[in-house]
Every structure is written in C-alpha cells, then in structure tokens.
Amino acid sequence: xxxxxxxxxxxxxxxxxxxxxxxxxxxxxxxxxxxxxxxxxxxxxxxxxxxxxxxxxxxxxxxxxxxxxxxxxxxxxxxxxxxxxxxxxxxxxxxxxxxxxxxxxxxxxxxxxxxxxxxxxxxxxxxxxxxxxxxxxxxxxxxxxxxxxxxxxxxxxxxxxxxxxxxxxxxxxxxxxxxxxxxxxxxxxxxxxxxxxxxxxxxxxxxxxxxxxxxxxxxxxxxxxxxxxxxxxxxxxxxxxxxxxxxxxxxxxxxxxxxxxxxxxxxxxxxxxxxxxxxxxxxxxxxxxxxxxxxxxxxxxxxxxxxxxxxxxxxxxxxxxxxxxxxxxxxxxxxxxxxxxxxxxxxxxxxxxxxxxxxxxxxxxxxxxxxxxxxxx
Numbered sequence: 001x002x003x004x005x006x007x008x009x010x011x012x013x014x015x016x017x018x019x020x021x022x023x024x025x026x027x028x029x030x031x032x033x034x035x036x037x038x039x040x041x042x043x044x045x046x047x048x049x050x051x052x053x054x055x056x057x058x059x060x061x062x063x064x065x066x067x068x069x070x071x072x073x074x075x076x077x078x079x080x081x082x083x084x085x086x087x088x089x090x091x092x093x094x095x096x097x098x099x100x101x102x103x104x105x106x107x108x109x110x111x112x113x114x115x116x117x118x119x120x121x122x123x124x125x126x127x128x129x130x131x132x133x134x135x136x137x138x139x140x141x142x143x144x145x146x147x148x149x150x151x152x153x154x155x156x157x158x159x160x161x162x163x164x165x166x167x168x169x170x171x172x173x174x175x176x177x178x179x180x181x182x183x184x185x186x187x188x189x190x191x192x193x194x195x196x197x198x199x200x201x202x203x204x205x206x207x208x209x210x211x212x213x214x215x216x217x218x219x220x221x222x223x224x225x226x227x228x229x230x231x232x233x234x235x236x237x238x239x240x241x242x243x244x245x246x247x248x249x250x251x252x253x254x255x256x257x258x259x260x261x262x263x264x265x266x267x268x269x270x271x272x273x274x275x276x277x278x279x280x281x282x283x284x285x286x287x288x289x290x291x292x293x294x295x296x297x298x299x300x301x302x303x304x305x306x307x308x309x310x311x312x313x314x315x316x317x318x319x320x321x322x323x324x325x326x327x328x329x330x331x332x333x334x335x336x337x338x339x340x341x342x343x344x345x346x347x348x349x350x351x352x353x354x355x356x357x358x359x360x361x362x363x364x365x366x367x368x369x370x371x372x373x374x375x376x377x
Contacts, residue, residue: 002316011359029238054201062184063134064094076097080099102338162183165192167252195237195248320353
C-alpha cells in the first residue's frame with residue numbers, strides 16, 4: 001500500500017528537543033516552568049500588539065476560561081458562528097448558557113455581520129441580550145473584523161476570537177487573535193504549530209492573564225494551606241509540551257509560508273477546472289495562513305459530489321475531510337436559535353478540505369495531482 005498522505009500532520013522543526021531535554025535535566029516536569037513562561041513570551045512577541053498570553057491545555061479550555069471571565073452563567077445567551085468545529089460552541093454549554101448561532105458570509109465563510117446584527121436585535125427584543133459574541137477565523141481565513149467589531153461596540157457586547165486555526169493570519173496587517181476582549185489559540189496536533197495538545201488564551205490585560213492562570217491551576221487562594229474561594233480547573237499547559245511549543249515558534253513563519261505554498265499549488269492544480277473553486281482571500285485586506293486549503297464543487301457544473309472525490313483520494317491512501325457541519329444542524333444543538341439562510345449548510349454540502357500539512361513533499365503533490373488529472377468532473 002502507498003504511504004498515507006495526511007490532511008494535516010505534526011511537523012517538527014528540529015529545535016524542540018533541546019527545550020524538552022532542558023525540562024528533564026532541570027526536573028521541571030510539571031505544569032509550570034521556564035518553557036511555559038518563554039512559550040508565552042514568544043507568542044506575545046509574535047502577536048506584536050499589547051496582549052498577554054496564558055498557555056493552557058487546549059483551545060477549548062481557553063474559550064471556557066474566557067467565558068467565565070466575561071461572567072457568562074446559567075441561562076445567558078452567547079452568539080456563536082454556526083460554521084465551525086463544535087469546540088467553538090461546547091464551552092457555552094459547560095456554563096449552562098445557551099448558544100445562538102449565526103450564518104456565514106458566502107465569500108468569507110465566516111460570521112455574517114448582517115445576520116449577527118439581526119440576531120442581536122432580535123434577542124434584545126426578546127429581553128435576552130447576548131452576553132458575548134464568538135467569531136471564528138475558519139481554516140485560517142480572517143473574519144470581517146471591522147464590521148463585526150463595530151456591531152459589538154454598538155451594542156456593547158464583548159467579542160471573543162476563536163483563532164484556533166488562524167495563528168499567523170492577519171486582517172489589514174493586524175494579527176488574528178488581537179481584536180477581541182479575549183482570543184483563543186490551539187496547538188493541537190493538526191494545527192499550524194503544535195505542542196501535541198495545548199492552547200492559549202490571549203488577554204487584553206495582565207490582570208486577565210493572572211486570573212486565567214489562577215483559574216487554570218485549581219483557583220488556589222493565597223494562603224499557607226489549600227483554600228479555594230472559587231471553582232478552579234486543571235487547565236495549565238505542561239512544561240514538557242511548552243518546550244515543544246518554544247521550538248515550534250522558531251519555525252512558525254516558515255510553516256505559514258509552506259501552507260500558503262500548498263494553497264498556491266491547489267490554485268494552479270484547479271485553474272482549468274471550472275467546477276471547482278479554491279477558497280481564497282477576497283482581497284488584500286485578508287492574509288490567511290491557509291491552515292487547510294478547501295475547495296467547493298459547483299453543482300451546476302458537475303454531477304460529482306464531495307463524497308465521490310473523497311473516495312477517489314481514499315483509494316490512493318490520501319486523507320481528505322468534509323467541511324465543518326454547521327452547529328445549528330448538529331443534534332446536540334438542534335433546539336438553539338439560528339439566524340441566517342443556508343450559506344453554511346451549502347458550504348458543508350459542497351466543500352472538501354485537502355491535504356495541507358507543511359510537511360507535504362513534492363512526491364505527495366505528484367500523487368495528489370495524479371488523482372485530480374485522472375478524475376472526471
């Protein structure tokens with residue numbers, strides 16, 4: 001059997017082991033230590049803007065702690081982009097709050113500002129003003145941040161950026177993860193850089209960072225004994241994983257370049273295939289890391305489906321994946337309010353994620369190219 005071409009596999013840079021070994025040599029095998037501190041500093045420097053970063057066990061944990069600090073509680077409502085992975089919405093339910101889902105913009109694929117405002121206005125009319133908005137930079141593509149920020153400011157609702165897929169992406173020259181009151185990052189094994197498992201919460205103030213660390217380390221009060229005045233969580237990133245992250249940060253710019261090169265490869269590959277659209281930036285305001293390159297099939301130009309194309313790739317041991325199934329169509333969220341039309345649903349039905357790892361080789365690209373050249377759209 002031919003070797004597997006994965007959708008997005010970890011890609012080590014070579015410098016990770018020195019930091020991991022340092023942690024072992026110094027016996028800092030714990031959820032604190034130099035690697036954790038320096039990993040946070042490296043992310044803060046990369047984001048440039050005055051932000052503070054707390055390294056955590058996952059992006060989901062980061063979102064949970066962001067919502068806690070925004071005072072989200074039982075019965076509150078939080079607006080969330082529907083076209084996303086479930087981790088964008090699950091922490092809302094952790095707190096006993098209720099998600100309100102919003103459709104996407106058909107060009108940008110992220111939260112539609114028009115439906116966001118419609119949702120806010122309607123919830124206010126029902127005396128259910130949302131307590132927060134969660135916007136997602138999907139597949140690395142920045143959302144329409146000017147419009148979304150203006151709406152959130154107009155109605156005085158805090159914004160949380162889900163930048164799990166967007167480290168290294170920017171909007172009008174500003175890094176994703178620096179627009180909201182809080183932002184979350186993910187370093188899961190399939191992300192643009194990885195710590196095996198891990199994430200981070202990007203905060204606006206140093207006090208928010210300190211609160212995040214406090215909550216993520218079981219909320220232990222300052223006392224000579226173990227005393228707790230708040231519910232805490234075991235969410236801090238380990239010093240070992242943070243060592244991997246330090247090494248990964250050294251190659252982040254190169255990883256972004258390689259992912260963008262993959263996108264250019266697919267643009268060229270499908271340049272003469274009218275039935276296929278490659279998801280790309282609308283204009284120069286957007287700079288995507290192209291964490292995953294995605295395509296959609298035009299049903300008016302082909303009778304083939306994404307399942308057909310997935311099967312053709314699978315026969316050659318090449319992994320692909322459907323686009324995210326919208327949250328408002330998920331059984332777990334079936335009773336939640338939804339504002340929009342069928343943009344997210346149509347994208348789910350027509351779209352496919354293609355192998356996009358920064359470690360894809362020229363031989364891998366040749367195999368992918370062969371599948372497409374032999375496929376009859």
